[in-house]
Amino acid sequence: xxxxxxxxxxxxxxxxxxxxxxxxxxxxxxxxxxxxxxxxxxxxxxxxxxxxxxxxxxxxxxxxxxxxxxxxxxxxxxxxxxxxxxxxxxxxxxxxxxxxxxxxxxxxxxxxxxxxxxxxxxxxxxxxxxxxxxxxxxxxxxxxxxxxxxxxxxxxxxxxxxxxxxxxxxxxxxxxxxxxxxxxxxxxxxxxxxxxxxxxxxxxxxxxxxxxxxxxxxxxxxxxxxxxxxxxxxxxxxxxxxxxxxxxxxxxxxxxxxxxxxxxxxxxxxxxxxxxxxxxxxxxxx
Amino acid sequence: xxxxxxxxxxxxxxxxxxxxxxxxxxxxxxxxxxxxxxxxxxxxxxxxxxxxxxxxxxxxxxxxxxxxxxxxxxxxxxxxxxxxxxxxxxxxxxxxxxxxxxxxxxxxxxxxxxxxxxxxxxxxxxxxxxxxxxxxxxxxxxxxxxxxxxxxxxxxxxxxxxxxxxxxxxxxxxxxxxxxxxxxxxxxxxxxxxxxxxxxxxxxxxxxxxxxxxxxxxxxxxxxxxxxxxxxxxxxxxxxxxxxxxxxxxxxxxxxxxxxx
Numbered sequence: 001x002x003x004x005x006x007x008x009x010x011x012x013x014x015x016x017x018x019x020x021x022x023x024x025x026x027x028x029x030x031x032x033x034x035x036x037x038x039x040x041x042x043x044x045x046x047x048x049x050x051x052x053x054x055x056x057x058x059x060x061x062x063x064x065x066x067x068x069x070x071x072x073x074x075x076x077x078x079x080x081x082x083x084x085x086x087x088x089x090x091x092x093x094x095x096x097x098x099x100x101x102x103x104x105x106x107x108x109x110x111x112x113x114x115x116x117x118x119x120x121x122x123x124x125x126x127x128x129x130x131x132x133x134x135x136x137x138x139x140x141x142x143x144x145x146x147x148x149x150x151x152x153x154x155x156x157x158x159x160x161x162x163x164x165x166x167x168x169x170x171x172x173x174x175x176x177x178x179x180x181x182x183x184x185x186x187x188x189x190x191x192x193x194x195x196x197x198x199x200x201x202x203x204x205x206x207x208x209x210x211x212x213x214x215x216x217x218x219x220x221x222x223x224x225x226x227x228x229x230x231x232x233x234x235x236x237x238x239x240x241x242x243x244x245x246x247x248x249x250x251x252x253x254x255x256x257x258x259x260x261x262x263x264x265x266x267x268x269x270x271x272x273x274x275x276x277x278x279x280x281x282x283x284x285x286x
Numbered sequence: 287x288x289x290x291x292x293x294x295x296x297x298x299x300x301x302x303x304x305x306x307x308x309x310x311x312x313x314x315x316x317x318x319x320x321x322x323x324x325x326x327x328x329x330x331x332x333x334x335x336x337x338x339x340x341x342x343x344x345x346x347x348x349x350x351x352x353x354x355x356x357x358x359x360x361x362x363x364x365x366x367x368x369x370x371x372x373x374x375x376x377x378x379x380x381x382x383x384x385x386x387x388x389x390x391x392x393x394x395x396x397x398x399x400x401x402x403x404x405x406x407x408x409x410x411x412x413x414x415x416x417x418x419x420x421x422x423x424x425x426x427x428x429x430x431x432x433x434x435x436x437x438x439x440x441x442x443x444x445x446x447x448x449x450x451x452x453x454x455x456x457x458x459x460x461x462x463x464x465x466x467x468x469x470x471x472x473x474x475x476x477x478x479x480x481x482x483x484x485x486x487x488x489x490x491x492x493x494x495x496x497x498x499x500x501x502x503x504x505x506x507x508x509x510x511x512x513x514x515x516x517x518x519x520x521x522x523x524x525x526x527x528x529x530x531x532x533x534x535x536x537x538x539x540x541x542x543x544x545x546x547x
Contacts, residue, residue: 040385040386048424050425068385068387081385103294104385111382112348113345120290122290123290126290151326154325218332219337
C-alpha cells in the first residue's frame with residue numbers, strides 16, 4: 001500500500017509493562033520494539049520498579065503514560081506532582097509522555113478514575129489551559145488519549161471526535177488513539193467508530209493502544225482483561241489504512257497471565273501492519 | 287460556579303455517595319434530581335443512574351483493590367467481611383488526597399487505631415503499620431549496602447566516632463505478633479496469636495523486603511543508629527557492651543541493613 005503519511009516517529013510495536021511482568025523483564029528483558037510504562041508506578045525512584053525501568057530504557061525507547069493529571073478537573077494539576085513527574089522524565093528521557101483527555105478530582109481529592117467531560121467549548125477551553133500549563137511545567141508536548149466513557153452530558157454540543165480534535169490542535173498536543181476505547185464508547189453511545197477515527201488529525205496521532213473490553217450486556221466496559229478482540233483488530237487495520245503506520249502498544253491490565261500472551265498480541269499487531277504496508281515498514285526513530 | 291464545574295460536582299457527589307447512585311438520588315431533594323436528569327444523558331437500555339453507577343463502582347473498587355494489595359496481613363487478620371467494612375469506612379472518611387494512588391494507604395494505620403475494630407483487636411494498627419512499612423520499603427531509593435570489607439578497612443582508632451547508617455528502607459515497628467506467623471496467616475490461613483511486646487525490623491535487601499523480630503537491646507541500638515548515633519553512643523547503654531554491639535553490626539552487614547559509606 002502506498003500513500004503519503006505525515007512525518008512521525010515510528011517506534012515500532014510494544015507492550016504496556018505491569019508489575020506481574022517485572023521479574024521477566026529484569027531477568028530476560030522484553031522482546032518488543034518499545035515499552036510503555038505507567039508514570040505513577042515509578043515516581044518513588046527506587047527498588048524493583050526503578051531497576052526494571054532502567055533495564056528497559058537501556059534496551060529500547062520508553063514512553064511514559066500517566067493516569068493522574070486529570071486535565072479537565074476544575075483545578076489544574078498540582079505543581080508538586082508535576083515536579084515529581086518532571087524529575088522522572090528527566091531521569092529516563094522517554095520518547096514521549098502523556099495522559100488522558102478526562103478529569104479526575106475536585107476540592108483536593110482524587111477519584112483515581114478517568115472521568116468524562118461534556119463536549120463543550122467550556123471544557124475545551126479548560127483542557128487547553130491546563131494542558132498548556134502542564135506542557136510548560138514539564139517542558140514537553142503531551143500525548144493525550146481518548147478515554148472510554150459510560151455517561152454523556154446533555155450539554156455536549158459536538159461529537160467526541162470533534163471535541164478531541166479541537167483540544168489536541170488548540171493545545172498543540174499530540175494524540176494517543178486508543179482503538180479499544182473508541183469501540184467501547186461507540187457501543188455505549190451508539191456512534192460509528194469508523195466516523196470517529198476518520199475524523200481525527202493524522203498529523204497529531206503518534207501512538208495507538210490496543211486492549212480488550214468486557215461485554216456487560218447493555219454496555220461495554222474497558223477492562224483490559226484478555227486478548228485483543230476481533231472488532232478492535234478490525235478497527236486497528238482501518239486506522240492504519242487511514243492514518244498510516246503508527247507506534248502501537250498492547251495493554252493487558254487485569255487477569256494478567258504469562259508475559260508470552262502479551263507478546264503474542266504484539267506480534268499480531270506487527271503482522272497486521274505488515275500485511276497492510278509490506279515488510280519494509282518497521283520501527284524508525286528519526 | 288460555572289456550568290461545567292457544576293456538572294462535575296454533581297457527578298462527584300453521586301459517585302462518592304456511600305450507598306450508591308440510586309440511594310444518592312433517593313435521598314436527594316427534587317432540585318438535585320431534576321439537575322441530575324438535566325445534566326446526564328441516557329438511552330432506553332441504559333439509564334443515566336446506571337451509567338453514573340459505573341463510575342461509582344469503579345471509584346470504590348479501585349481504592350479497595352489498592353488496599354487489598356498493600357495490606358495483606360491486615361486483611362488476613364480481620365477476615366474478608368471486617369476488612370471490607372474497614373475499607374468502606376476508610377474510603378468514606380479519607381478520600382484520596384494524592385494524585386498517586388499508591389500512597390492511598392498512608393493513613394490507614396492511624397485510621398484503624400481509632401476505629402471500632404481496634405476495641406476487639408487491640409494491636410490491629412500495628413499490623414497495618416507493618417503492611418505499610420513493607421510497601422514503603424519496596425520502592426525506596428536503592429542504597430549500596432555496607433560490605434564486611436568496608437567495615438574491616440575502618441581504623442581501630444576511628445571506631446568510637448564511626449557513624450553507621452541504615453539503608454533508606456529500614457524501619458522499626460512495635461509488634462505483638464510474630465511477623466512470620468502473620469505471613470503464614472496471610473498465605474495459608476494459619477493463626478497468628480497475640481503475644482508479648484516486641485520490635486520488628488523491616489528493610490529491603492536487593493529487591494526483597496525483609497522482616498525479623500529484634501531483641502529489646504538490639505532495638506534500642508537500632509533506634510539510636512536510625513537517629514544518627516556514633517558507635518560510642520551505640521555502646522553507651524548499661525545493658526550493652528562493645529563486643530555485643532560489634533556482633534550486631536556484623537549481622538546487620540550480613541543482612542544488608544547497613545548502607546555503604
